[in-house]
Amino acid sequence: MSTFVLVHGSWHDGSAWQAVISQLEAKRHQAFAPTIAGHGKGVNKNVNHAQCTQSIVDYIVDKDLTDIVLLGHSFGGTIIAKVAEAISTRIRRLIFFDAFVLNDGESLRDNLPFPTQELIDDLVEASGDNTIMMPFDIWRETFLNDADLDLAKSSYAQLSPEPYQPFIDKLDLKQFYSLPIPKSYLYCTEDNVLPQGEWGWHPRLSSRLGLFRLVQMPGSHEVMFSNPVGLAEKIIVAGRD
C-alpha cells in the first residue's frame, strides 16, 4: 500500500481531493492533501513560489511522511519539482498530473501560450491585489468540459483567487533534472486548459521528464470533481512501482 501526497493546482486548496482520497483509502492506501501557502479562502494571498514550496515541505516533514508518491496537479507540478529537490529521500515516485514541468530557469507564465498570458495579465490587473480570479465561463467550458452545469457551479464555489507571484517566479531546477526519482505523467485526454497541440500539456511538457511513465484517462482538467473514481484508479496505476 502506498502513501500519496496530492498537491493541488491554482484556485484550489487541499479540499479539492476529498473524493479522490476516499477512493484511495477504500483501496487501503494512505493519502494526504495539504493546502499550499497562499491558497484557500480567506488567507493572505501575498506569497511567492518559494513560500508555496516550503509549506508543502513543512507538511511532509512535520508528519514525517516517507516513501511517498508525490503528485502535483497543474500549477502543483511546479511545486513538486522543488519539493523533490528539498526532500528527495522521502519520495518514491513523482506524478505530474496535467501539470507544468518547467525548464530550468523558467516561470509558469513562460510556459503559457501568448493569448493565455494576455488573459492572465488582464485578470491580474482587474484584481487590484496581484491575484487572478477564475471567470466562470472559462471554468465551465475549458476546465470542466466533461461535467454538467450543476457540478461546474458547485465546484466553482470552492475556488478562491490565485496569487500571481508564483506564476512569474523563475525556478532554478538544475537539481530536479538530476534526481533519479522515477516519474509518471498522467494526462486527461479532453484537457484543453492548455490548448491541445503545440502548447498542450502532453507531449510538450511531459517529454521534459526524460524517462517517464505515460498514463492517460478520458476527462477534463478537473476530473477530481467529474470522475474521482476513475482518477483514483489512474493515480494508483501511475504511482505503483
Add this chain to the structure above:
Amino acid sequence: MSTFVLVHGSWHDGSAWQAVISQLEAKRHQAFAPTIAGHGKGVNKNVNHAQCTQSIVDYIVDKDLTDIVLLGHSFGGTIIAKVAEAISTRIRRLIFFDAFVLNDGESLRDNLPFPTQELIDDLVEASGDNTIMMPFDIWRETFLNDADLDLAKSSYAQLSPEPYQPFIDKLDLKQFYSLPIPKSYLYCTEDNVLPQGEWGWHPRLSSRLGLFRLVQMPGSHEVMFSNPVGLAEKIIVAGRD
C-alpha cells in the same frame, strides 16, 4: 430538454441522422435534420454556398425554431457559421462535429491538405458536371474505418454526388467571429478523413473557435452510422449549458 438542428456534411442528406434523432427523441429532446440545398439524390446540384446556407436558414425560420443547439458535421460546419450570422438570436449554442471552421475569407478547399485538394480536383474533372462522387475505397477505409464491410456498403448506398461550388466559395466570416454564442467542438478520435496531425480537424480547426468546449468520443468520421447511440450521448454533452 433541447431543440437540436443537425446539419449534415458532404455527400449526405438529412436522412443520415435518422438513428441519432431516434436516440435524442428517446431522451426527450427535439431534433430536426434538414437537407441542404443541392444535396440528396435526384436534385439539382448546381448550388453555391450562399444557397446552401439560405436553405437551412429558411428551414429554421419556417418552422420558427428558437433556442436551438445548431450542429454542423464536416462541411456542415461551414454552413452553421453562416447560419449563425443570419439568425443568431435563434441559437443557444453551436456544435462543430468533426467540422470545418474556416478563417474569414477562406473556402473549404483552402483548408484541405494538398493531396486531398488534388484528389478532389481529379474527381470533379471526372464527374463532368462540377460534382464530386465518393470513391468506395476511401469511404470504407477513411470515412467508416470503425465499421464492418456491410455497414460501409449500406451507408455508401445512401450517398449522392457533392456539389463542388460550395467547396470553393470564399466565406466572409467577420460577423461569425464576433458572435457571443457558446461553441463546442465534438471530435471523434479515429477520424482520419482529414489526416491526423498538422492538417487534422482538432486542434487545427477547433482552436479557431476561441473559447470552446472540447468533447471527444472514439470513432470515425461517420459515427452517425457506426455508433448513433454513443454519438447522441456526446451531442447532448456538447450541447448542454
Add this chain to the structure above:
Amino acid sequence: MSTFVLVHGSWHDGSAWQAVISQLEAKRHQAFAPTIAGHGKGVNKNVNHAQCTQSIVDYIVDKDLTDIVLLGHSFGGTIIAKVAEAISTRIRRLIFFDAFVLNDGESLRDNLPFPTQELIDDLVEASGDNTIMMPFDIWRETFLNDADLDLAKSSYAQLSPEPYQPFIDKLDLKQFYSLPIPKSYLYCTEDNVLPQGEWGWHPRLSSRLGLFRLVQMPGSHEVMFSNPVGLAEKIIVAGRD
C-alpha cells in the same frame, strides 16, 4: 475467417503472440507467429535485414499460406513491407501495429529521434557483440507502462538481445510503395516507445502508407502482454475487408 501471420518486434520471438493467438483461434481465425531469423534465445544473432525478411517469406511459403492478413509489430513493420514485395499475391491486407513504416532508402535507425539513437548506440557498444539488450527500467516505464510490475518482470524474462544490423540496413522500398495491397495502421494510444508528438508512431509513420485504415485502442507498446483480449479484437477490426 481469416488467416493471420503475426510478425513480432525487436527483443521478442514468436512466443510473444501466444495469448493473442488463443483469442484469435477462439474466434475461429487461423493465426501463425513465426520467429524472425536471429531472434529468440540462444540463437546466432549475426543477421541482416534481408535474412530476417527471408525467414518470414520462407515460413509463409513452406506452409503455403495464402490470402493472409500479415501484421508487423514495431520493427516487424520493416519486415512485412519487404515480405509484401516478395510474395505480394499471398497477402490480402497488411497491418502495421505500432510499427515502423520506412521511407524508401531509409533504415529503422534513421527514424529514431536523436536521443533514442544515442541510447541504442550506447547499448550496442556495451554489448560487445553488435546486439542491443533492453534495460529493465525502459521496458517497465516505456514499453509496459500499462502493466503492473509482475507482468513487466515476467514479460522481460522472455526477451533476448536484439541484433543491431537490421536496424541500420537501408531498405529499398520502391516496390512496396507501388503495391495495391490494402493497409491498416493499429495504434495504441499510450504507446510512448517512440515519444508521442513530432517523432511518434502515428501520424508520422502511419501517414506514409497513403490510403490506410486507422484503428486505435488504449494501451502500451506491449498490449500483447497487458491486454491480449483487446488486442485480438482490434486485430480483427484492422484485418477485415
